[in-house]
Amino acid sequence: MNYRHAFHAGNFADLQKHAILLALLEALTADDAPLAVVDTHAGAGAYDLGGDMAQRSGEAQAGIGRLLAMAQVPAVFAPLVARVRALNGGADGPLYPGSPLLIAGALRKTDRYTACELRADDFESLRRTLAPYAFAQATQADGYATAAARAGRGGRTFVLIDPPFERPDDYAQTVATARAVLERDPQGVIAAWMPIKDLETFDAFMRAMETVTDDALAAELRLRPLTDPMKMNGSAMVIVGTPKAAEDAIAQATGWLAENLGQAGAKARVWRA
Ligand SMILES: C[S@@+](CC[C@H](N)C(=O)[O-])C[C@H]1O[C@@H](n2cnc3c(N)ncnc32)[C@H](O)[C@@H]1O
Numbered sequence: 001m002n003y004r005h006a007f008h009a010g011n012f013a014d015l016q017k018h019a020i021l022l023a024l025l026e027a028l029t030a031d032d033a034p035l036a037v038v039d040t041h042a043g044a045g046a047y048d049l050g051g052d053m054a055q056r057s058g059e060a061q062a063g064i065g066r067l068l069a070m071a072q073v074p075a076v077f078a079p080l081v082a083r084v085r086a087l088n089g090g091a092d093g094p095l096y097p098g099s100p101l102l103i104a105g106a107l108r109k110t111d112r113y114t115a116c117e118l119r120a121d122d123f124e125s126l127r128r129t130l131a132p133y134a135f136a137q138a139t140q141a142d143g144y145a146t147a148a149a150r151a152g153r154g155g156r157t158f159v160l161i162d163p164p165f166e167r168p169d170d171y172a173q174t175v176a177t178a179r180a181v182l183e184r185d186p187q188g189v190i191a192a193w194m195p196i197k198d199l200e201t202f203d204a205f206m207r208a209m210e211t212v213t214d215d216a217l218a219a220e221l222r223l224r225p226l227t228d229p230m231k232m233n234g235s236a237m238v239i240v241g242t243p244k245a246a247e248d249a250i251a252q253a254t255g256w257l258a259e260n261l262g263q264a265g266a267k268a269r270v271w272r273a
Contacts (some may be wrong), residue, residue, distance in 0.1 A: 001119055003164035009047035010060030010096040012261050013235035015067070015077065016221050016253055017193045018102055020237050021160065022079045023249035024191060025106035028158055030245065035111040036155030040143025040177065041162045042115035043098045044122040045129025046087065050094035060096065066261065068092050076252040099160055100126055104133040111135055114150055116143035144177045152184030161192040171201070175208045178240060182213060189241040196222060196236055198229035206273050209238065216273040217242045219254045225265040 008014065028035055049060045064084060067073055073081045083102060087095045097105075100115045107113055113136040117123040123140045130136040139146065143161070151157045159181050163170040174192050181188050196202055202220070209216045222234040242250070251270045258268035 001164070001166065003166050004053055005043040005098065005122070005164075006047050006051060006053035007057040008059055009054060009098065010049055010064035011057075012059075012063045012221075012223065012257055013193070013195070013232070014096075015063050015080070016219070016235055016257055017162065017237060018097075018099070019077055019080050019253040020219065020239075020246070020250050021099060021102055021191065022083070022106065023076075023246040023253075024158070024189065024239070024243065025103065026079070027243035027245040028156070028189060029106060029108060029111070034155040035107065035158055036150065036153070037103055037107065037111065037113045037158045037160070038143070038147040038150050039099050039103060039113070039115045039160045039162070040147050041164065042100045042117045042126050042138070042143075043162075044117075044125040045098050045100040045115075045138075046125075047096045047098060048094050049096050062261070064096060074252075074256050076249050076256060098129075099162060100130055100136075100138075103160070104130060104136050107133075107135060109135055112155060113137070114139060114146060116141050116146045118142065144173045147177050148180035148184070151181040151188055157181060157185040157188035159188065159190045161190065163194075165195055171205050171208070175205070175212060178209065179212045182240070187241065189243070190239065192238045194236050194238070195232045196220065196226070196234035197232060198226055202236060206238070209240075210273050213240050214273075215242075216240050217247075217250070218269075218271055218273065219250050220269045220271070221254045221257050222265075222267050222269075223258065223261060224263040 254268040
């Protein structure tokens, strides 16, 4: 496993994923029902954008850096920017929260959160990041198997699936995990992130998801035309069981990123399979 999220933290894809994640969590914690969250690929928990990996890639500067520089942050990104500033002691600073800190900060004492990370160094950082949260558990275990095993064991299930896509079977594993989770909790909510390189791969994934559910919503962000399939040309969030209250935020976040961070030919498309 070579992937290090520290190179990519705070980039355009994190902005889409994390703004949508916060909108989903807000909707899913609006009533009193306890939530059981599994973050299948949690990463290190939080990132130092002043560090070597982030500085070498420059991706954060073109992502969260753009939002932090704005006098008026677009409303759909205001919750994420507020969380970034809170992590930096209320000001602009180099720290950026990963999905674990965003999830832990949105949950209540009655909810449960399981964060999975396989890499020993990132797991150690994740464990330290989540230590203050009694309802959260960091585990150095396979996220796909953990999500399938934990779903349906109390509380409404919410699973974030955010693989590095280093392995060719990450798409198939995402589909299989969605199927296993929904078998155990048909009301479960699943949000899966993926890169968009070429349309064939994304379409094949959506066709496979149609064999699992008739309720998959795709928020597709293309930052440029898909002429070079070797590049990450965009990103997508595919959500099963989308709460109605989160729909506007999903469309607005994806649309804003295409319009403001995209090149000529960029587009945002939110559609249901
Ligand atoms: C894209 S990063 C996660 C970023 C994080 N979700 C966030 O938004 O801040 C993917 C992480 O998954 C880890 N990983 C890879 N395969 C895994 C598996 N099968 N189970 C758990 N973690 C895995 C990698 O080491 C990497 O840190």
